[in-house]
Amino acid sequence: MSQLLYNLFYYKTLVTSFIAPISSADKALQLFATPTYPKKDPEWEVEFEKNVPHNVLNIPYKEHIDEMNKRMKDKSTPFEITLIPNLPETFSCLEYLPDPNVPKREETIICIHGWGGKSLNFFKFIKKYQSQGFRILAPDFPQHGLTGGTETGCHIFGHTLNALIRYLNSPVYLIAHSLGNVAFCVNYAISSEYERSLIKRYVGIACPDEFQFIMRRFMDMIGLSNRAWEPFVEVNDKLHGIKITEVSESKIIENFKIPILIIHDENDKELSYDVCKTIGEHLHYKHYKVGSEDAEKKPTFYTSKGLGHRRILRDDNIVDLSAEFFSEKIYPC
Incomplete structure (x- = not known):
């Protein structure tokens, strides 16, 4: 325009x-409520999709809808649910299996894309996580990537994440970008206590607070x-x-006493750094140590420089930082 x-x-x-x-x-x-998409898929994502083996899972929403209808009646969630959104029959999820040459990890990593994004936005992270023995699931939310639907938004993102966690019914690590972090919050708002307990670690990149x-x-x-x-x-x-x-990430995050790493760039033009840094003040643990209690302290609110809002997902240092946080023994402090 x-x-x-x-x-x-x-x-x-x-x-x-x-x-x-x-x-x-x-x-x-x-x-x-209308997402904007890139004019064409980035070349690096197209190449990754062609060359890295994966499965496409089509996960049904029916069980989730039935469960949400029950929770809407008994008001058993932290936020009162007043409406079940218009969900398609299924959502697509790319599955990347762990490298068979390394010990397999118990946890599954879920990659949560942002507004106008898709599962392949995490292409830089996926191979690294595979090399550490993780199974990775990268969903496409409705009206994004391979998933259709008549409605989308952060509520749809949150319902989809909740459906996926219940589908797995096993320990998960979450990594989210941008509006995907609001999906983490909406998931909390509609979750059972048991479902919240399945989240063992969380990395939030370019998070909005409110x-x-x-x-x-x-x-x-x-x-x-x-x-x-x-x-x-x-x-x-x-x-x-x-x-x-x-819905406020800083207030919701206080309810999680798990290892959490928030990453934000000083030069993020889409989500102001000053707005995001409030989240860091509400983290239960302000530092963590990797490998042993004698290791050097690292901040749980990490500030990057010069990467902006989207290039941050293609930075090797950010990939390595998240991979270390997921794969190593973490001592929050």
Whole structure:
């Protein structure tokens, strides 16, 4: 979109949303809930898909929907569920098996992509994890990658993650990028205590703290006036089936006394570093040691420099940092 067209759209939205905030909030939600994708798949992801053996699992949602209907009735989750989203029959999940030449690990690593992303965004991480004996599952959320569907959003991401954890019913390590970290939060909001206990470690890359920060940033980007904020909150809560503006990574993360590593880049233009660093203040453990209690302390909130929001997933140092965190004995402190 040219600068002139963008300016026209921005000021039209600003005026319209001031005059008619409710209808403008509805229209803004339609735009907000529509993912944007790269114009073409990156060459490195295409090559990886061709050359690295994998299985495509199509995992049904039916059991998950039945379980969520029960939880909606008995209100047995940390957040009250008011709606089951429109889920397709199945979601696709790429399965990468561990290197047969190394000891197999008990835990499965789940790679959780962000908005407009897909499973192959973690191509740099997958081979490293295989070499350490891990089985890796990389789901494509509805309307992303190989998975279809009529609806998508962080609530759909969270429901899919919850369905996958229940499908596995065994210990998992999670690594998430961007909005995938909100999936971690939504999963907590709709999980049973047992399902939460299956999460043994978590690495969050480029995390938003509060979902409403993303909503505010979107409002500013399209020119939605402040008069439309409350209607915009209402339509978002209705869509997501939980009070999405109450979802805060920093508050939810306090409930996990497991090894957690948060990684954020100082130059992230999409999710401000200043907003994200609040999460670090709420981590139960501020440091960890690798291998022994006598090892050097490392921060559980790691700051990278010069990698931005997306290139961070292609950085060898970040890959190695996460691989060490998953594969070695960790002493939180």
